[in-house]
Amino acid sequence: MSGLDPQGEGGRECAMTTHIRIQQEDFDINSETKALRSGTVGAVATFTGIVRGDDGLAALVLEHYPGMTEREIARHVDEARSRWPLGGVTVIHRVGRLAPGDNIVLVAVAAAHRKAAFEACEFLMDYLKTRAPFWKREERDGSDHWVEAKQSDDDAAKKWR
Amino acid sequence: MTLLYFAWVRQKVGRGEERIELPAGVKTIDDLVAHLRGRGPGYADAFTDTKRLRAAINQEHVAFDTPVHAEDEVAFFPPVTGG
Numbered sequence: 289m290s291g292l293d294p295q296g297e298g299g300r301e302c303a304m305t306t307h308i309r310i311q312q313e314d315f316d317i318n319s320e321t322k323a324l325r326s327g328t329v330g331a332v333a334t335f336t337g338i339v340r341g342d343d344g345l346a347a348l349v350l351e352h353y354p355g356m357t358e359r360e361i362a363r364h365v366d367e368a369r370s371r372w373p374l375g376g377v378t379v380i381h382r383v384g385r386l387a388p389g390d391n392i393v394l395v396a397v398a399a400a401h402r403k404a405a406f407e408a409c410e411f412l413m414d415y416l417k418t419r420a421p422f423w424k425r426e427e428r429d430g431s432d433h434w435v436e437a438k439q440s441d442d443d444a445a446k447k448w449r
Numbered sequence: 450m451t452l453l454y455f456a457w458v459r460q461k462v463g464r465g466e467e468r469i470e471l472p473a474g475v476k477t478i479d480d481l482v483a484h485l486r487g488r489g490p491g492y493a494d495a496f497t498d499t500k501r502l503r504a505a506i507n508q509e510h511v512a513f514d515t516p517v518h519a520e521d522e523v524a525f526f527p528p529v530t531g532g
């Protein structure tokens with residue numbers, strides 16, 4: 289998770305590539321983090337959100353607003369880049385019907401040093417939860433209902449203002 | 450204008466997308482909500498309580514006093530629950 293930055297201040301910039309994908313299929317965390325490595329990257333922080341199988345949950349069904357979702361996430365990656373010196377950033381969010389234990393979301397952030405990678409990863413997740421237009425419906429016991437937004441998620445996003 | 454509905458707003462309204470002419474007298478999202486309430490029982494149900502709704506114009510989050518224009522893409526949805 290951490291490493292040296294042998295080239296120091298005078299080193300090459302990390303590759304500042306942003307990848308944002310909204311997809312039904314699963315993702316592979318190892319290949320995604322491997323793609324973020326480069327000569328000047330000393331840290332890659334990743335967050336993986338997983339469908340929690342509590343209270344007899346049968347499935348989560350996720351929908352999104354195509355176009356706005358990608359724009360909203362890109363805007364927050366740009367905001368993160370203005371706050372921290374970052375290398376590559378990858379955000380993958382799944383949609384469709386997901387079962388307990390399935391991956392939902394991956395945020396992977398590369399940087400020269402761990403602090404920027406950790407903080408930017410948390411920042412992006414907090415904004416993803418409160419601003420990116422996704423909606424979850426839970427299926428359990430043969431019925432389904434829409435998940436309500438949580439005040440604690442709003443509070444988490446507010447701390448970055 | 451193009452109207453888009455997501456999650457339970459879509460279910461109550463009974464469709465995900467429609468095109469309408471900007472109704473006379475509608476200047477803001479609030480005005481548009483008042484107009485949509487009169488479009489049928491499903492709309493009246495979906496747009497009862499604006500505190501439970503969020504809106505976007507041309508794919509950006511907006512407050513309900515924001516002006517709307519004839520060619521806008523306007524979306525209505527519940528507070529988001531991704532991640």
